[in-house]
Amino acid sequence: MKKIGIIGLGMLGNAVAMHLLNSGFEITAYNRTTEKTKELREKGAIIASSPKEVAESSELVIIIVKDAEAVKQIAFGNDGIIEENHEKLIVADMSTIDPTESKNISKKFLEFNISKLDIPVMGGPNVAISGDLVMMASGDKKIFDECESILNTIANKVFYLGESGIAHSVKLAMNLQITMLALALSEGITLVKKANVDPKIFLEILNSTYFKTGMSEKKAFKMIEGKYEPTFTLANLKKDISTITNTAKNLGIELPMISKAEEIYENAIKAGLGELDYTGIIEYIRKNNE
Structure with a gap:
């Protein structure tokens, strides 16, 4: 397999496509807004005019x-993937979507022998460009x-987890962790600053303990400095938080903290x-x- 299509050239999509291109694969890419295709075009990727054209190549x-609606539009909409009768085509969805939606999309693809x-992956464009993502499959x-x-x-680590939908369930659980860590650091930093303590000392102590995380060792210092250059936007995390709460409802479970986090992130967007x-x-x- 050398011919790979990439549909969706946001920060992550562009980095994945660039890494595969640099790794010797033939890349055909599509994005709804064509200005995001410029870098890949300059590096030698083929830029398609539709998802159907990506599938053809x-x-x-x-x-x-x-989200799932965007996946379905790309797959089954006008000039979508299924309009190309391409033998043995495989589609891999790296989007973060509801597990039930993922299963339904997989079933519909099978109707067209796809x-x-x-x-889904963990890690942003800064690690995608070097192939150092963690993947759940x-x-x-x-x-x-x-x-x-x-x-x-x-990805430098790939975990095969079983039948369709499972990887998205684990991805949502991972993004739940991200949500809580960001909130915990935000409240911890706010607390010590109000107590007239240098928050860098707080982070130094935190990072000397069992409770340190990659976020506390890296992004937390940028949080203190008020630097929020996005690798994954607040609005996108809020979208995933809503997917988590909807999935919890579908599973018949109560996750009170993520429900509160959804409210907080919604207010932050407002x-x-x-x-x-x-x-x-x-x-x-x-x-x-x-």
Whole structure:
């Protein structure tokens, strides 16, 4: 497999496509807004005019878009993937979507003899460009085995988890962790600053303990400095938080903390913070305590 299609050239999609291009794969890419295709075009990728055209040129199509509705439009809409009768085409969805939606999309693809894998990832464009993502994969094991070498090019760790939908369940659980860590750091930093303690000392102590995280070792210092250059926007995390709460309802479980977090992130977006990095939630906490 050398011909790979990429649909969705946001920050993550562009970085994945660039890494695969640099790794020697032939890339055909599509994005709804064509200005986001410029960098890949200059590096030698083929830029398609529709998802159908991507499917025509590819053996594997990777979708990296906002939500399930966008996936379905790309797959089944006008000039969608299914309009190309391409034998043995495989679709891999890297978007973060509801597990039930993922299963339904997989079933519909099979009606057109197209196999689909779920391949959501952890890590932003800064690690995607070097192939250092962590990937959760689910779907038909034979299809996974067929794509495994490509998936191992995209990610330095790939976890095969089983049947369709499972990878998205784990991805949502991972984004729940991100949400809580960002809020905990925001409140901890706010607390010590109000107590006239240098928050850097707080982070130094935190990072000397069992409770340190990658976020506390890296992004937290930028949070103190008010630097929120987005690798994953606050608005996008809010979208995923809503997917988590809806999934919890469908599973018949109560997750009280993520429900509260959904309210907080929604209010932060209303306050105009949606395009900041998700760690910009500290600005909402700070403003509420002025």
